[in-house]
Amino acid sequence: MVKVSFLQKILFVYCTLFLFSVTASYPQQWDITEKETVFVRTDWNNSNGLPVNTVFRTAQDQNDFIWMATEEGLVRFDGRSFKNFNHSNHPNIQTPTFNDLTASQTGGVFAANSNALVHASFNKLEVYNSPRELGPVRFTSITETSSGEVYLGTQNGLLFLFHESEFKEVYRPESMKIGYIRELEDFGDHLLLGGINGLFSFDKNSGKFHEYDLLSGKDVKAIQITPDLDVYIGTRLHGLYLHKDGFVTKMEFPKEKDLGEISALEYSSVDKSMWVGTTSQGIFKIRGEELIAYPDLSKNLNEVWNIFEDNKEALWTSGLGIGISRFSQSTLEILGEKSGLSHGVILATLEDSKKGLWLGTPGGGLNRVTSNGVQHFTTKEGLSHDLILSLAQRGNELFIGTGNGLNRIDLNTLKIDNDFFGKLNFEEEVIYSLLKDSKNNIWVGTNNGTLSKLALDGTLKTIELKNELLDAEVIFGMEDSNGLLWFGTFGNGFFSINKQEEVHHYPIYDIAPSQMVTGILEDTEGDLWISTPDGLILHSNGQIRIFGKKNGFQFDGIFKMIPDDDGLLWMSGNHGIQNTSMAQLMELKKSKDDNHRIAFTLFDKSDGLKNNEFNGGFHPAGWKLSSGKMVFPSMEGAVIVNPKKIKEQNPLASPYLESLNFENQEMLISNGIHVPAGVNFFNISYGNIEFDKPNSIRYAYRIKELGSQWIDNENRTKAYFTGLNPGKYEFQVRAEQFGVFSEITSVNFTIDAYYYQTIWFKILIILFVFIMGFGVRTLIINKRLKVELQQKIKSQTNDLHAKNESLMMALAHLEKHNKLLEDVAWTQSHQFRGPLSKILGMVEVLKNYDNYKKIEKTKAEILKEIEMSSIELDQILRKLNLKLEEHEAER
Structure with missing residues (x-):
């Protein structure tokens, strides 16, 4: 493939969910569809921090921490680090197995282990062991009512109320054999109880129990209540049931998708649908009469034990022995082979005047994408070659630069002009770049180091390039606001051509050793920004400067620059897509500090890309569509960015402070911490809640009394100190992500002194x-x-x-x-x-x-x-x- 070393790195999954509301009419005619997941998947297990591979239940507290009930403890997760609360670090916890948990209205979570109720909030734990007079019990489920009462179900079918720090056994008739209570849900004046013997309700006012006959004897494993008070009931062997308007009915599915073994349910607030987890068939979604399967989502997912949707609409799944996975919604779209393209790798891109999106490939010819589908153009249809590197439109003509000369397509008929190829002397030449200027000339750059001008009347003129530009491979072209033409080369810098067709060469080997120019952008002041594999060059008043990572760029090598309608500049490269505001770029231009930093946002695999590598070294290597969207060619499909859809990032949360640690001792953070006299070495641990890109957060800290200078701690979450004199100090820490700083978090502490140090x-x-x-x-x-x-x-x-x-x-x-x-x-x-x-x-x-x-x-x-x-x-x-x-x- 041509210019493989400059193919960019970023990709996204193109996929749209069609979910419809549930009706009460069963059986029904199901519309069975299969969708590529729209989520970015991240997995955790005991090899990358999760204490154990089996997670029974997941919940999120008011501070956005994710909590997990596992057989090895109650686990708190911030997106990067796991903190485990169990019997080894909290003696009041007598057994490490936590069977269920629920978010608490007052903050934190309530969790049930075998013999205790635990309330956990950040790093504070309150343990309420069941009193001996209640006898041996094993708590297996938990729920908190709207009034703040906590109910717990047990393995032997007993129901307990925990209120005002006391346990009370709730009466139940001996004739009603509830058995193992797996599920507890608050349902207005009632509680719904699901277990191995069916579905039951408990009237909190009268204390009476009721059994639902249709589910009698059926093993209920999941209960989920919608905001409309519809109740979905999943059973181990008998499928899915719906409780609606006081009646319970079974939901019948087609035989080919017989959802017989339901193990998890979760209501989705995104589209008012229901996630369904099974023991062997993966994960589905139900909306209206549509049953959607997600093969990618279900990949490597054994028996699903839990599904949870967090406050950022990301999906958490866990199952038997596989750890836990998070699927975040992608903000990007992907057009790839699954979308009907002839090839997965995309090179040149262009939108024609009829809103057809043209995508060139390295061996699959040319694709035209419209709302009606994808149309292929290959050598079978008359192209001279299936390697497509460049595109340009003039009137109703589309010019195609191929691995074997120049082709043309009539946009009215979408027919390839086979006679056109033979008229031009480009046979056996690779056409790297095509540019239409304001005079309707088509400029053609080839692999033989020639630059030619194809006039509107069909005449072809080769521009004479001298000295260092002899045999230069032209891979990019643009026209500035003054009508001056600029061209980038593969190894000879860039050059300009004025109206008299005089050539002025600009070598850049002093600051950009690659000498390769992949793009040129003119700003509002008439200065040029030149993208290279070595960084972004500013050409202003005859002077050149280069900027890169030291100035906040997420990567140096840039292939294509596209400004959007909201003042942001998007740049593709080998590590994804980065953007910054044009206003900040102008600040960088005016700054005399070579290390001046500006803010960038990076989009990579964590945002939905299948591959971070984008493609460049030909023209055009990206296009702004008439809709305001942008398309960038990548190694795995055409990546479509919708700036309007990509909302402004949520403000970066302030770091939280965890503990002060010394000599294998941990002191939980609170104002008034005292470090004992004689302790000369200690550290303060902190963190941040970030699930999408936790490793992209950098931290800086300082001791206020020692000066105003911040110490860059990169992405480390511990600050180490040694040799501080006794006295009072204030520790401050802040987070930074893509150039955006969080608020400062601080804590006061005192280093105690020996009497002779007072x-x-x-x-x-x-x-x-x-x-x-x-x-x-x-x-x-x-x-x-x-x-x-x-x-x-x-x-x-x-x-x-x-x-x-x-x-x-x-x-x-x-x-x-x-x-x-x-x-x-x-x-x-x-x-x-x-x-x-x-x-x-x-x-x-x-x-x-x-x-x-x-x-x-x-x-x-x-x-x-x-x-x-x-x-x-x-x-x-x-x-x-x-x-x-x-x-x-x-x-």
Whole structure:
């Protein structure tokens, strides 16, 4: 097959349900049909998480969790992980076998195991064991009434009422042998009981039982009540019965579809029909007079034990030893061989002006699909080859590029023009692409590396391609708003041709090593988006940039781009179909951040595709229909996307928080969680409820107190922490799917501290250290002051000693001085005064010598006396002067 490496990956099941309302007229003429399932199937068993392969009953609670009653416990499921509640992790549960369950009006589910009633809500469990005074009982069925009362049936036919946390045995006449109660259903003022001995009703007001004679002795395995209060009763060996307007009648089916062994029933709110599960023939649907079989739905499904339709209209089935399966409704349509196409692989696509859808195949020729059916065009009808790679319409002519030249079909007659093939020189050439321009020229690209223009008058001109475009295989063409033609090649980038037919080449090997261009799209600003196997290239103002997974794309390799009427751009590739809004694409164009991310939605097998691989490398590899739908060719049929039908995705639910785990201990999440002191490593587990694409959800978390940066945890559902200091924290987690973020879920927790890690202890330590420091400082200061004082005292003592010595010396000098003074005084008073007085007396005598009568000495003698006294006085003065000089020298 040509360009197999670029065939895209996505597929859907094309199938429509015809279901009609049930009537009360039996027997009736059944319209037996067989439909390909419209559901996407996902299976779980004990090899991929389900604890056990046998599931007895399924229900969904108000939080959207799916609960399963199994022989190995009560199981909660979020689409990705199973949580099992049994005797090993909840000691109050004495036996692991749960036989039945029902959704509770107050949230969660009520479940019945062999000897207890259990109310489960998220990760909280309340277990009510049957009291001993009731004797040995085995609960086998359960229902909750509209008034909130819970009834339980048992293996031996007893009926119990559980109300206000107490069990009460309901009276029943001994003559009425109900036996094993498999089914309990609330029916207004009555309860319906089904078991091995038939169908019974219990009047809740009078306490009386009633037996339905038509079902007496018949093993009733399923009861289902419709909103119109019609009651369907399935039996193990006697088929299906209907209770309507107070009467019970048996529903008769054709022998070839004799539904004798009914094991499960489920009312479908989608189309007001009834699902019917059997023990050996699979699953059917009843609506009106139509009985629909689903071979694909019933494949590998043994005895059906339970059927359940969830709030997203998905179907859950379980059976004997096969686990559980979910069938979600596909939003896509598939046209394949089962739809009448000549081949399962589709290549080129085109819708003609008469609303006929043309589909080219790699060996089955050409198909035209209308509301009247499928018409085939092959070599038998005159095509030159059954490999169809390209299509184009001009007026009432359809041009077909084949593995052997160019063909033409008249759209009025739908006849192949056999003469046309021989007129053109395309024999033995593979026609990869066809493009009709605004001037009604048909541009033809071939495997021989030529590009030709077929004019309206039938003339053919080959465009001269030079240099790197020599022998380039043209696989795509488009005309922009300015009339400029653009072409993509298989290995030479892309090029343009202007009105003068001048060629301008754009190699892209620097950013797209494949050099292959599969599509070109012009945006509202006149810039070009070029699809390649390496990513999406933006050509703007002569500059090129490439975008891919780092920018939020679900895959890099893009084959075909089709914008819808609501502003979304759809892109096919090897991994399915992805879409984003043109507004976000324009944001990406204007962003200067090469890692700027935008939101994408991916459609793959989980949405109904049989194969994720789409096809590209020829033209046109996709088409927007006049109805607004889009068709993409894939490896398993033509995939039809109806944007109007594909509703906007439900808002991504916020993650739920499960538990905080450390050292093999699990602490259920609640505000006020305390992590014991000394725990340095722990994790917080969380999840999200998503059944269609659970593995596509990514998570990011953070500790608010540690910063605003989110930690990308990819699709892991545990956040690990180590080395957090004691204190209070807030854990936050958010989910992201296809670029859309959920609301933040958070929980507060506290890491406890040892006494020596508490703030008070630290304060005391700081205070102690402060006091000790203050004491040491004081001691050091005192010691220093003491030393300084001692040094000061010593210095002052030395000074005092020196001063004392100086004083002593001064005193000594003073004493000497005083003594000198004393000597002077004494000399003056004693030695000095005597001679002086004598001299003065003698002088007086001499002065008055003549007046004295009795003077015995002569004047000479007196003068001698005066002389001698003067000499004596002089000696005294000399001695005194010498002492004074000596004293002065000592100083």
